[in-house]
Amino acid sequence: MSTITGEQAAAGEVTSPNRLWQSIKKFLALSPALVWIFVLVLLPNIFLILYSVWENDLGTISQNWTLDNYSSLFQSEVFKTLLKRTLIISLVSTTIATLIAYPLAYVVVTKFGRYKTIAALLIIIPLWVSYLMRVFAWKIILGEEGVLNGMLMSLGITDKPSEAFLYSTTTVIVALTYVAIPYIFLSTYTALDRIPRHYYEASSDCGASPWGTFRNVIWPLSRPGVAVGFAIGFVLTFGDYVTPAMVGGLEGTMLGSIVLQEFGNANNWPMGAGIGVVIAGAGLLVLAVVSLFTRLDARIE
Amino acid sequence: MAEEREETELNTATTERQEPSARAATGESAAAVVELVGVTKTYPGEEESAVADVDLRIREGEFFSILGSSGSGKTTTLRMIAGFEQPTIGRVFLDGNDATDVPPYRRDVSTVFQNYALFPHMKVQANVAYPLKMSGVPRREIGPRVKEALERVSMAEYAKRLPHQLSGGQRQRVALARALIRGPRLLLLDEPLGALDLKLREEMLFVLKRLQREVGITFIYVTHDQGEALAMSDLMAVMNKGRIEQLATPAEIYAKPATSFVAGFIGKTNLLSCRHVEGNRAEAGSVPLILAEDPKQSQFTLSVRPESILIGTDCHSLPNRFVAEVSEVLFLGHEREVLAKIGDQRLMVRSQDLTVGPGDTIEFGWDPKEAVIVEATGG
Structure with missing residues (x-):
């Protein structure tokens, strides 16, 4: 922890009170960021964890330590089903979104030349529209009176509107996939765009076909960006409650919805906090696995 | 199979490569x-x-x-x-x-x-x-x-x-x-x-x-x-x-x-834009020059390399001989680069004489055969 600056050394003032003052100054300079992290990140999480180990006493919280919230959670079949379903829904939709966004980013970066920035912008423009509106749009498309049904009927494929498109697990997956694509695109696009043109050329020069170049050079160098994109997509979809509430129906309910219920109608904050902790924990677990793929021993020049 | 073919080709390449510049010069295909x-x-x-x-x-x-x-x-x-x-x-x-x-x-x-x-x-x-x-x-x-x-x-x-x-x-x-x-x-x-x-x-x-x-x-x-x-x-x-x-x-x-660009790009050279007078005589600005042969062009650029310009007593027998004032000297270690003025022309010459300084007078000249016409600039 030596913090001797050239100035100090020259002036011969390297005394310990001075060094202490230097550390204090450094701390003061950092303090806005530290306050921000403490108030907005640490504190809410501490409260969340505290609430989850306090007792619910008919809608009020009594500050007695208990693990009952967790034990009843893991005994509840409803919770276990929802946890499993939520995991499946968000893993599936994030995977599909990645499978769409990554090739999309690859095509934009490699084929669009100087128009790639415009193309990238067009893909992430939906982010400018309110989240609620974007999910609502799926209702308009998939609903009983919706665009899809109207099209199928006018093409004569079906003769009466189908209810099958809306309010199901599949609907939630479709909507969440759609929601996640721009974010994953952004992350993978950045990763691919960082790879200089001459790596493609060098690989081709070494006799590698376009597929060989992708597999041996481009994929390893962009994989961390894909992993980060996947993680963002997963976190985004795993905690979502708006989308399942709007297009999921009963079959598409996810953990986020019951957190809302516990904090809202059920007025059971400790239980809600417990579910919140489980969601955060599961998220961290997936992130830990994903982070294994973000390592890259390379420096791109 | 492909390996073998490559191998033999490499060998022939090596044997063929004995005198590439000679071959290039003779234009053998x-x-x-x-x-x-x-x-x-x-x-x-x-x-x-x-x-x-x-x-x-x-x-x-x-x-x-x-x-x-x-x-x-x-x-x-x-x-x-x-x-x-x-x-x-x-x-x-x-x-x-x-x-x-x-x-x-x-x-x-x-x-x-x-x-x-x-x-x-x-x-x-x-x-x-x-x-x-x-x-x-x-x-x-x-x-x-x-x-x-x-x-x-x-x-x-x-x-x-x-x-x-x-x-x-x-x-x-x-x-x-x-x-x-x-x-x-x-x-x-x-x-x-x-x-x-x-x-x-x-x-x-x-x-x-x-x-x-x-x-x-x-x-x-x-x-x-x-x-x-x-x-x-x-x-x-x-x-x-x-x-x-x-x-x-x-x-x-x-x-x-072949061109003044090449002359200027490869090594250092003096490019003089000249006017034909008659026979093998020409003028660069006000300076009269002798050429190796009739240029057959009225305007052209002449390239004279600094190292083909001789200084002092060496140049006495040369047809192109000038007495000029030194305007600048650059020290390059093994020699000096001297910028000399004759009439309205400036020429760069190389000198091993370490006493030359600005304002001095030097005598130099070159063999007409050493000067190359690099470009016709008109007619």
Whole structure:
């Protein structure tokens, strides 16, 4: 922890009170960021964890330590089903979104030349529209009176509107996939765009076909960006409650919805906090696995 | 099978390579490894062509340099030979076959990139093994060949390093090893020494020259450094504004530059714009000059190299002899560069006399045969 600056050394003032003052100054300079992290990140999480180990006493919280919230959670079949379903829904939709966004980013970066920035912008423009509106749009498309049904009927494929498109697990997956694509695109696009043109050329020069170049050079160098994109997509979809509430129906309910219920109608904050902790924990677990793929021993020049 | 064919071709290349410059001079037509026919490249959205109507024939085993300043089209020419760019007009032939539309990975051509382009996530040995792996060479053969290739450029002990752990010169050697490992017919070098410091550059020049002698393959070497081009090449092309200004041996280009651009670009020279008077007499501004022969043009540019200008008593027997005032002196270590004024003309001469200073008077002259008419500037 030596913090001797050239100035100090020259002036011969390297005394310990001075060094202490230097550390204090450094701390003061950092303090806005530290306050921000403490108030907005640490504190809410501490409260969340505290609430989850306090007792619910008919809608009020009594500050007695208990693990009952967790034990009843893991005994509840409803919770276990929802946890499993939520995991499946968000893993599936994030995977599909990645499978769409990554090739999309690859095509934009490699084929669009100087128009790639415009193309990238067009893909992430939906982010400018309110989240609620974007999910609502799926209702308009998939609903009983919706665009899809109207099209199928006018093409004569079906003769009466189908209810099958809306309010199901599949609907939630479709909507969440759609929601996640721009974010994953952004992350993978950045990763691919960082790879200089001459790596493609060098690989081709070494006799590698376009597929060989992708597999041996481009994929390893962009994989961390894909992993980060996947993680963002997963976190985004795993905690979502708006989308399942709007297009999921009963079959598409996810953990986020019951957190809302516990904090809202059920007025059971400790239980809600417990579910919140489980969601955060599961998220961290997936992130830990994903982070294994973000390592890259390379420096791109 | 393919291996064997390559092997024998390499051998013939080595034996054929005895006197490439002599062969080039006699114009004997050995097999052309590369041939560009009427190649023009215009990048989309740009008015001027990067490369304009270039014809080029490069023979087996030659060390061929393309010399030019930045933006002269030399790198674009190289990229079309490698296959990274397609010519807008014209054809590219490799080994006599039309390769204009052949993608880079199907061409028997290797490139050493200006920035080396080593794959950052692969260790040195994986980088060098990559071309073999991609062409489906059996795994057990790859190891020994990589080792041998790294030894050839004295990089064997760095096999397990990643590119960013190497210095510029070391990366350069790895890039060379990677480019040579498949034993290509043709090696393209795009300003390979550009990023190195002077001392390393000189060292690498010797490494390159030795490698080319050993492996006997055709080198096409793109550079903006005239010293490198003169030192290394059997044949060189000087490019300017997308066109080849002159294509000849280094000695010929130095002694008989075809244009004033070439004369000015290769080495230092005095360019005098002259008017023909009569017979072998001409005038540069107000200074009368004697030429070796009748120029047959009324206006032209004359190139006189500083080293062909003799100073002091040496010049007494020469027809072009002047007494001039020294206006500036540059100390270069082994000699001095003296800027002298005669009439309205300024000439650069070299002097070993260390006492010359501004304001002094010197006497100098040159043999008319040493002056070259590089360009007609009218009529």
